Amino acid sequence: MLMRIALSFILAGLGWALVACSPLPESHASSQKLQPTSSQQELLIVFSGNTLGELKPCGCAKEEDQGGIERRMGYLKSVVPEGHALLFVDLGDNFKEPTRQGRIKARYLMSAMARMGYDAVTLGDRDLLYGNEFLKKQEGLPWLTSNMRIKGMDPPRYRIQTYDNGLKVAVLAVADPDLFYVSGHSQITMQDPATAVRDLLPEIAQGGQPDVVVLLTHMERKKALKLVDIDGVDVVINGHIEDESDTIDMQAVRKGQKVFAQAAPLGQKMGELRVTVYGEKKTYEHRMVRLDSKIPDDAGMTALHDEYNQEIEALFFETLKAKRAKDRTQVYATESTCKTCHAGAHATWSDSRHAHAYATLKEVNKSFDPECLKCHTTGFEKPGGFISEIDTPELKNVQCEMCHGARLDHSRAPQGGFAEEARGACSQCHVPKHSPNFNYETYWPKIRH
Structure with missing residues (x-):
């Protein structure tokens, strides 16, 4: 569990940007900051989401070398605010695909998040990918579902946080039923999101009106923006991603005394929303923090990721026996045969990064990872394709037949x-x-043959 030690929160140099004040969502203008007073209370909301199983960036491209559990924890340990409260939330879609490796990765991601000390975790449609029983086994995750009932689980419908500075914050979480019904989740029942929030707000107010009401949403951006209009809701933070290549508008939007923000894709950036409360007035400052190489890796998360790698390596060798037993009819000619007739093209290939793709995996100790092998070898998990460095050394690297087919x-x-x-x-x-910068017309000349 992340220890919220009292480190100074240095605002200078952090690049805070005031979010929009104009009507939602047409324009964005700066808002006037309140002058600090003894009655002023502050809340820092830190949010993540749309991780899709990304425990660690692959490092194939420097532009997208962002995210990962090591940097997320490193970032969190540096963002311990002084003088205002911290609310740490996740917007869901942490899992990606129903494979053995995907399930193992999901388990390690949940373990990492439990250690990070989240205050609330929204359930996205992908988070039921491995079933209810899988979720029940993940200890230490503060699931929150305001409009969803899950068979065998009973997460709270809202949470109330009261901080040392006197600030009282209510947190709710809703998801779009359409996402879950399309995904075929039969173990859940859902209520209309807006109705669920309006029904719960009077119950929350019975214990005293919160200073800030935060609504976490998991749905398309356009739908989530409409929930900003619900009376009593101050902050809406949304997360949802259809595909890892989706472009997400992460611009925060302000409407009166309310604000809307969006989580980044693949856990590559952490959102920060600083809320200042003065009586009935509120101001907001928003920014997205890149989890790039400038963020220090956390040693504990590095150790956890090493455990994951060991388990994936064991899985790789476990499956070798079955692969060796299958029909291994040769269908690939291999680059050594291609060069017999295509010497010029082969020379060009030999000087390219494609010809050394497998070596890059060896350098980072990833030559056993199926998710990497499929793009650093020839024909991995295809009939007659790469099995292992020992079994099929002739199919290492991205050879001619990765592009031209088995020939x-x-x-x-x-x-x-x-x-x-x-x-x-x-x-x-x-x-x-x-x-991320791939363009066929500009890349092709580099390997033209």
Whole structure:
């Protein structure tokens, strides 16, 4: 559990930016800051979301070398505010795909988040990917669901936080039923989000009206923006992502005494929303913090990630036996055969990064990770493709047939007509997360052959 030690929160140099004051959501103008007084109370809301299983950035592209549990914890230990309260929340969609590796990754991510000391975690549609029983086993996660009932689970519908500075904060969390019904989750029942919030606010007020009401939402941005209009809600923070390559508008929006903010994709940035309360007046300052190499890695999270790597390595070797037992009919000619007729193209390839792709995995001790091997070897998890460095050393690296398809038959009876396949092959690995600046027209000249 993250220890909230009393470190100074140095505002100078942090780059705080006042969010919009004009009507939602057309324009953005600066708001006037309140002058500090003894009656002024402050709350710092730190938020994450849309992690999609990203325990650590792969490092393939410096532009997208952001995020990861090591930097998230390193950041959190440096953001311990002095003079105002801290609310730490997550907007959901922490899991990605129903694979064995995905499940292992989800378990380690939940363990990491439990140690970080979140105050509330929203359930996104992807978070039920492994079922209710999986979630129940993840200890230390403060799930919050205001409009959702889950079979076998009973998370609270809201939380009340009272801080040493006297500030009282209510936190609710709602999700869009359409996302869950489309995903086929049959173990849940859901209420209309706006109705659920309006029903709960009077109950919350019975114990004394909160100074700040924070509504966490998991839905499309346009839908979440409408919930800002609910009377009694001060802050709406939204999270949801359809695909890891989605572009997310992270600009905060202000409407009167209210504000809307959006979580970043893949846990690459942490959101900070500083709320200043003076009587019935509130001001907001918002920024997104890049979790890049400037953020120090936390040693405890590094150790946890090392444990994950060990488990994935064990899984890799466990599956080798089954792969070796399958029909291993040769379908790839390999680059050594291709160069017989295509010497010039082979020379160009030999000087490219494609020809050394496997070595880059060895350098970072990732030559056992299936998520990496599929783009650093030839034909991994395809019939006749790469199995391991020992079994199929001839299929290491991104060879000709990663772009042109398995062509053993072509080497025996040459014929053309498949060059165009290469263009489409690029997009299988050159995705925004790994290659954000990829453009075929500019990259192709570097390997033209």
